Amino acid sequence: MADIVSLQRLIEEFRKMPSVGLKSAERFAYYVLGLDDNQVKSLTDAINNAHEKIHTCSVCCNLTEDEKCNICNNPKRDSSVICVVENPRDITAFERTHEYRGVYHVLHGVMSPMNGIGPNDIRIKELISRLSDDTVNEVIMATNPTAEGEATAMYISKLLKPMGIKVTRLAYGVPVGSDLEYADEVTLSRALDGRQLL
Amino acid sequence: MADIVSLQRLIEEFRKMPSVGLKSAERFAYYVLGLDDNQVKSLTDAINNAHEKIHTCSVCCNLTEDEKCNICNNPKRDSSVICVVENPRDITAFERTHEYRGVYHVLHGVMSPMNGIGPNDIRIKELISRLSDDTVNEVIMATNPTAEGEATAMYISKLLKPMGIKVTRLAYGVPVGSDLEYADEVTLSRALDGRQLL
Numbered sequence: 001m002a003d004i005v006s007l008q009r010l011i012e013e014f015r016k017m018p019s020v021g022l023k024s025a026e027r028f029a030y031y032v033l034g035l036d037d038n039q040v041k042s043l044t045d046a047i048n049n050a051h052e053k054i055h056t057c058s059v060c061c062n063l064t065e066d067e068k069c070n071i072c073n074n075p076k077r078d079s080s081v082i083c084v085v086e087n088p089r090d091i092t093a094f095e096r097t098h099e100y101r102g103v104y105h106v107l108h109g110v111m112s113p114m115n116g117i118g119p120n121d122i123r124i125k126e127l128i129s130r131l132s133d134d135t136v137n138e139v140i141m142a143t144n145p146t147a148e149g150e151a152t153a154m155y156i157s158k159l160l161k162p163m164g165i166k167v168t169r170l171a172y173g174v175p176v177g178s179d180l181e182y183a184d185e186v187t188l189s190r191a192l193d194g195r196q197l198l
Numbered sequence: 199m200a201d202i203v204s205l206q207r208l209i210e211e212f213r214k215m216p217s218v219g220l221k222s223a224e225r226f227a228y229y230v231l232g233l234d235d236n237q238v239k240s241l242t243d244a245i246n247n248a249h250e251k252i253h254t255c256s257v258c259c260n261l262t263e264d265e266k267c268n269i270c271n272n273p274k275r276d277s278s279v280i281c282v283v284e285n286p287r288d289i290t291a292f293e294r295t296h297e298y299r300g301v302y303h304v305l306h307g308v309m310s311p312m313n314g315i316g317p318n319d320i321r322i323k324e325l326i327s328r329l330s331d332d333t334v335n336e337v338i339m340a341t342n343p344t345a346e347g348e349a350t351a352m353y354i355s356k357l358l359k360p361m362g363i364k365v366t367r368l369a370y371g372v373p374v375g376s377d378l379e380y381a382d383e384v385t386l387s388r389a390l391d392g393r394q395l396l
Contacts, residue, residue, distance in 0.1 A: 003268050004252060004261060004262065004263055005263065006244070006247040006248040006251045006252060006263060007248055007252055007261065009244045009247065009248070010244040010245060010247070010248040012244075013240060013241045013244040013245075016229075017225075017226050017229050018225045018226070018229050019222070019225065024217070026287065027215075027216045027217065028215050028216070029248065030285075030286075030287070031214075031215050031216050032245055032248055032249060033248060033249065033252055033261065035249065037249075040245060040246065040249045042211065043211045043245060044242040044245055044246060046204070046207045046208040046210075046211040047208060047211075047230055047238060047241060047242055048238065048242060049204040049207065049208070050204040050205055050207070050208040050227065050230055050231060051230060051231065051233065051235075051238045053204045054202060054204060054205055054231055063202060063205065063231065064202065065202055065203065065204060070201045087228075088228075089224065089228070
């Protein structure tokens with residue numbers, strides 16, 4: 001099939017998508033060839049619409065089609081607590097708990113010197129500017145428990161502490177329902193360190 | 199993110215692609231949101247172009263942008279031997295061997311009563327009509343070695359034999375470079391049945 005230019009181009013486009021190798025890209029391309037005109041229009045319209053309509057919330061940098069996202073727009077949310085996450089998908093995870101009533105701030109990434117991503121490449125500035133009016137009591141750092149997520153949380157907490165804001169971090173420990181036998185040493189020792197009175 | 203209509207629609211579109219679950223579809227959607235205008239145009243153009251330009255070869259039903267595919271158009275190919283395959287990707291596999299000099303016929307599927315796919319839903323008619331002018335000496339059945347591939351090969355060979363055409367089937371056996379210890383019983387007994395004099 002290497003001679004069909006338009007097929008090759010489509011396969012290359014699909015290969016650019018995250019975790020898509022040659023075989024998957026080929027399958028996706030053959031899937032497109034099997035669609036009828038309406039289905040192709042539906043796919044390309046969805047791509048164009050999402051790309052055109054979705055941008056970041058003017059307050060928390062979450063994704064939205066409006067000026068503010070539905071969480072920042074909700075008067076019942078407690079805007080004195082800000083949970084700082086790496087990306088919009090993390091918000092979905094927190095919302096599923098139905099526990100958290102504060103608001104969020106999306107960094108859109110973490111600092112990663114190895115990949116040339118510094119503090120100015122993620123939405124730290126926007127977070128700082130939200131804290132200037134003294135209505136925020138607590139900032140919960142909820143970046144991923146990875147080396148880069150940790151470093152980013154530490155960096156931000158050092159910026160915020162001089163401003164007199166309480167900065168907290170998610171608890172580390174063994175996941176609920178997991179098997180201790182398979183817990184890694186670091187998680188287990190963090191769970192020991194953070195042990196609580198029964 | 200469940201509230202962002204255009205994002206949900208895009209995720210649903212991606213979920214329709216083969217072997218794409220919710221997590222992958224979400225990753226693809228976020229990938230699209232991260233693209234700039236030119237990159238989005240490049241993706242949608244590739245989809246539209248492939249969909250508009252590619253159709254099946256008027257002779258062998260392989261995919262092509264022209265009236266005939268490059269194999270049917272090649273005068274050096276031996277058009278007296280037709281290798282019957284399930285889909286265009288199988289042709290790529292045969293071409294990689296650089297051994298086969300005949301032509302192909304693409305069925306675009308196999309008969310599958312369980313899924314309601316009968317002989318009229320795949321390109322059997324087109325194969326029969328190619329055999330009417332007495333120039334074809336041999337038809338090699340190269341459908342997949344699955345139950346459905348086998349049944350389709352048997353069905354077609356029963357149609358062709360009364361026409362006095364030699365119908366052959368790919369050899370079964372242990373794959374080159376594999377470990378006999380892990381060969382399944384069926385493959386191994388087929389390899390025994392097909393043993394050849396050294």
